[in-house]
Amino acid sequence: MSIPTAALTGLAKTNLRQQALSALRKAITTGQLQPGTHLVEKDISEQLQISRGTLREAMRQLQQEGLITAGERGRLSVRSLDTKEILDIFAVRAALESLAVRILSQASHREAAVDALRAAVQAMESAVGSTLEERIEADLNFHRILCQLTDNAVLLHSWTALEGSIRMSFMWAGTDRAVGNMRVDRHAAIADVIAAGDAAAAADHILAHMDEAAANLVS
Numbered sequence: 001m002s003i004p005t006a007a008l009t010g011l012a013k014t015n016l017r018q019q020a021l022s023a024l025r026k027a028i029t030t031g032q033l034q035p036g037t038h039l040v041e042k043d044i045s046e047q048l049q050i051s052r053g054t055l056r057e058a059m060r061q062l063q064q065e066g067l068i069t070a071g072e073r074g075r076l077s078v079r080s081l082d083t084k085e086i087l088d089i090f091a092v093r094a095a096l097e098s099l100a101v102r103i104l105s106q107a108s109h110r111e112a113a114v115d116a117l118r119a120a121v122q123a124m125e126s127a128v129g130s131t132l133e134e135r136i137e138a139d140l141n142f143h144r145i146l147c148q149l150t151d152n153a154v155l156l157h158s159w160t161a162l163e164g165s166i167r168m169s170f171m172w173a174g175t176d177r178a179v180g181n182m183r184v185d186r187h188a189a190i191a192d193v194i195a196a197g198d199a200a201a202a203a204d205h206i207l208a209h210m211d212e213a214a215a216n217l218v219s
Contacts (some may be wrong), residue, residue, distance in 0.1 A: 016050045018195045020058040023048065024167040028067050028078055029167040030133050035080035036177035039068060065164030080163075081172045083218045089165045094111070094207050096159050097143065101202035104194045115150040117191040122147050125184045132175055136167065173217040181213045 024044075027033040045055045059076060062068045069079045104113045120142040127138040140163065147159045170178040186209065193205045 005016070014156050016054050017057050020050055020055055021061055024058060024062060025067060025164075026133070028062070029136070029171060030169050033078050035078050035168075035172070037078045039076045039078070060191075062164070064161075066162070067164045069169060079168055081168055082152050085165075085168045086172065086218055087214055089162060089169055090210050090217075093143075093159070093162060093166070094210035096155055096162075097146060097210065098203040098206045099155060099207050100147050100150050100152075101190065101194055102199040104146070105150065105199040105202045107150075109149075110194065110197065114191050116145055116149060116196045117142065117194065118188070121184060121188045121191060124182065124187060128184065132170075132178065135179065135182050136170055139187075140166065142187050152172075169217055177217055177219070182217050 024033075033039075039057060039059065041052050041059075045052045048055065059068060063070065063076075069081055070076055096137050102111055107113060120138075124135075124138040124142060127135045144156075145157070145162075147156045150156070170181075190202075190206065190209065193202045196202070
């Protein structure tokens, strides 16, 4: 099988596993590898010019990220989402990020956290007009920073485990709906509500944010 994507070209001979992982992740999250596409080890390893062992390592990581899935007899393919899965993903995100904003609203370093989040918002604003991939990265970076700033390693690990699924939900929904969730003002408001220091109000705000985002993606 030949996969028609410029992302899967020959790689330099250093850090091959990471390069393979990045190339495959990009091909999937940009839609060059469509949901349901079967991933044939022999063909992909030849396109990337890496060993099948190295490729397997990268593909195991992509499975953990929720980007690819194993079907009958272990055949791997690009994951396909449905409406229920997207709603489930955002329900879990809402639980994690509402905890994050509660923690930050009461934290001694709240002011510094708000400054960091506002810098992430500025990065999102700078990405407006860029590629969808760059906008997705800026959006995810804001939410990743939100979780990192809590200093709660379990929270951050749990959120990171969802990151691949979040990327897939954007690709499933299409560019227009995905971009609708990346509005700068929506994210600036999260920083503002944390700055106000009301943990309950901040949690309510992020729950509403996630409900709106999920509804937009599946509408």
